[in-house]
Amino acid sequence: MLVKSYAAAVQGISATIITIEVSCNKGIQFFLVGLPDAAVRESHERIISALQASGYKFPRFRIVINMAPADIRKEGSFYDLPLAIGIMAAAEEIDSSRLSEFLIMGELSLDGSLLPVKGVLPIALKAREEGFKGLILPKQNAREAAVVDGINVYGMENIKEVIEFIDKKREVQPTFVDTQAEFFARQESFEFDFSEVHGQENVKRALEVAAAGGHNLLMVGPPGSGKSMLAKRLPSILPPLTLHEALETTKIHSVAGKISKDTSIVTQRPFRAPHHTISNVAMVGGGSSPQPGEISLAHHGVLFLDELPEFSRNVLEVMRQPLEDRQITISRARFSVDYPAGFMLVSSMNPCPCGYYNHPDRDCLCPPGAVQKYLNRISGPLLDRIDIQVEIVPVPFEKISEQAPSESSEAVRERVIKARNIQAERFKDSEGVYCNAQMSPRQLREYVKPDEAGLNRLKSAMERLSLSARAYDRILKVSRTIADLEGVEQVASHHIAEAISYRNLDRESWGM
Numbered sequence: 001m002l003v004k005s006y007a008a009a010v011q012g013i014s015a016t017i018i019t020i021e022v023s024c025n026k027g028i029q030f031f032l033v034g035l036p037d038a039a040v041r042e043s044h045e046r047i048i049s050a051l052q053a054s055g056y057k058f059p060r061f062r063i064v065i066n067m068a069p070a071d072i073r074k075e076g077s078f079y080d081l082p083l084a085i086g087i088m089a090a091a092e093e094i095d096s097s098r099l100s101e102f103l104i105m106g107e108l109s110l111d112g113s114l115l116p117v118k119g120v121l122p123i124a125l126k127a128r129e130e131g132f133k134g135l136i137l138p139k140q141n142a143r144e145a146a147v148v149d150g151i152n153v154y155g156m157e158n159i160k161e162v163i164e165f166i167d168k169k170r171e172v173q174p175t176f177v178d179t180q181a182e183f184f185a186r187q188e189s190f191e192f193d194f195s196e197v198h199g200q201e202n203v204k205r206a207l208e209v210a211a212a213g214g215h216n217l218l219m220v221g222p223p224g225s226g227k228s229m230l231a232k233r234l235p236s237i238l239p240p241l242t243l244h245e246a247l248e249t250t251k252i253h254s255v256a257g258k259i260s261k262d263t264s265i266v267t268q269r270p271f272r273a274p275h276h277t278i279s280n281v282a283m284v285g286g287g288s289s290p291q292p293g294e295i296s297l298a299h300h301g302v303l304f305l306d307e308l309p310e311f312s313r314n315v316l317e318v319m320r321q322p323l324e325d326r327q328i329t330i331s332r333a334r335f336s337v338d339y340p341a342g343f344m345l346v347s348s349m350n351p352c353p354c355g356y357y358n359h360p361d362r363d364c365l366c367p368p369g370a371v372q373k374y375l376n377r378i379s380g381p382l383l384d385r386i387d388i389q390v391e392i393v394p395v396p397f398e399k400i401s402e403q404a405p406s407e408s409s410e411a412v413r414e415r416v417i418k419a420r421n422i423q424a425e426r427f428k429d430s431e432g433v434y435c436n437a438q439m440s441p442r443q444l445r446e447y448v449k450p451d452e453a454g455l456n457r458l459k460s461a462m463e464r465l466s467l468s469a470r471a472y473d474r475i476l477k478v479s480r481t482i483a484d485l486e487g488v489e490q491v492a493s494h495h496i497a498e499a500i501s502y503r504n505l506d507r508e509s510w511g512m
Contacts, residue, residue, distance in 0.1 A: 005086035010119035012337035015126035022086035027062025034067030054112035059091030078117035081106035114138035142175040186267040199395035212419035213481030214435035216345040221392030227348035236409035270301030276310040298343035309377035453493040
């Protein structure tokens with residue numbers, strides 16, 4: 001008998017339906033075709049053991065299984081369950097009439113229990129798109145898939161439950177998740193808050209401007225000055241995710257297997273802080289079985305690179321294109337996949353190898369030229385993509401010992417949201433542009449028109465501080481954001497002045 005069950009393969013952050021055709025005839029051989037990898041081929045042994053442990057016998061027939069389309073490589077162990085159900089149906093051990101209604105995914109343990117799988121959210125979206133009535137998968141993945149409306153999600157604990165459900169011998173209630181209620185309930189809880197940071201008012205202001213305009217930011221300061229502490233609090237002042245952004249972020253984390261069993265949807269902007277020993281592939285994604293990298297896991301959130309010069313130069317250079325295009329394409333001989341990479345880059349570094357250049361109380365011990373050599377570990381083109389470069393100095397004892405809390409993240413966040421709303425209205429007709437940092441040169445000329453005093457100040461600063469020409473556009477973008485925070489349309493002289501103060505590393509005197 002020939003039957004068909006249905007599964008899915010994840011490519012990038014999208015899914016493709018896989019039709020599993022199972023034919024049972026006289027004989028005792030077992031054939032599995034359709035470009036399966038080693039993990040899929042090994043399913044034969046897991047299926048035999050799982051069925052025996054659940055009180056069933058593996059059919060004694062000549063079994064031929066084709067996984068179509070045959071030109072897509074099938075990878076991973078989550079085809080165990082649809083293969084097992086297809087085999088039992090083809091051997092007429094269970095009723096096959098309902099198989100076309102369900103998309104089935106799950107890895108089998110030897111005792112018949114179901115183990116969680118990756119990429120459930122894009123699979124659920126594809127199942128709804130293709131008109132399936134239900135999705136059968138491990139119970140640990142049920143809440144994640146139930147975020148998708150319009151399809152019933154059945155979470156099962158073992159293969160016996162699945163067989164009895166398909167055979168109409170067991171009633172199972174679909175998992176229900178109130179997506180909007182859960183999404184809004186968890187949006188406001190943050191582990192870190194700006195009120196815990198004493199002093200560093202100029203750096204807090206720089207972080208507020210960066211958050212308001214989506215600008216990339218670099219903090220330069222000695223060890224212990226608070227760079228990492230401030231960076232960890234940046235997500236608490238960013239605008240909340242929209243439901244669309246949350247679903248897109250959840251898809252990426254689902255494919256990477258980063259969704260816990262108690263989580264159905266990502267409700268807060270991601271904060272990723274990879275170690276400086278990270279490889280190119282781990283940063284941008286890829287591998288023999290492509291997976292999203294750190295830049296994609298930080299999509300709609302923050303990618304924090306602590307001690308920026310310590311990262312491999314190759315790792316830093318491969319980020320240049322994603323910073324501009326907000327996506328990364330992983331190309332291989334047989335396929336290519338696209339991962340979104342719309343992240344906000346926040347980085348920190350010491351001012352020199354010893355860490356105490358420009359320190360108010362300690363002397364720098366570096367030899368002549370060492371400061372500039374240390375800075376040169378970061379290429380000009382990458383530095384060009386960092387709009388705000390702010391110097392940070394240690395907090396004096398008087399500030400550290402203050403008992404009064406500083407301004408809370410909630411207060412700062414309100415100003416950031418107001419500025420972002422202004423930008424949303426400004427760019428409502430510009431596809432793919434959501435904040436000032438993404439403005440094209442044409443949009444820059446249209447929306448940033450400083451008054452005469454502002455232009456004179458900018459010209460004077462370019463000449464007096466030896467600012468590079470590449471700083472010009474960045475200063476205008478940041479000044480536009482500062483004006484938005486103030487709620488004014490005209491970019492004035494004091495907006496330009498503040499934006500200029502955020503270009504420390506562009507000064508030719510730095511490190512001399």
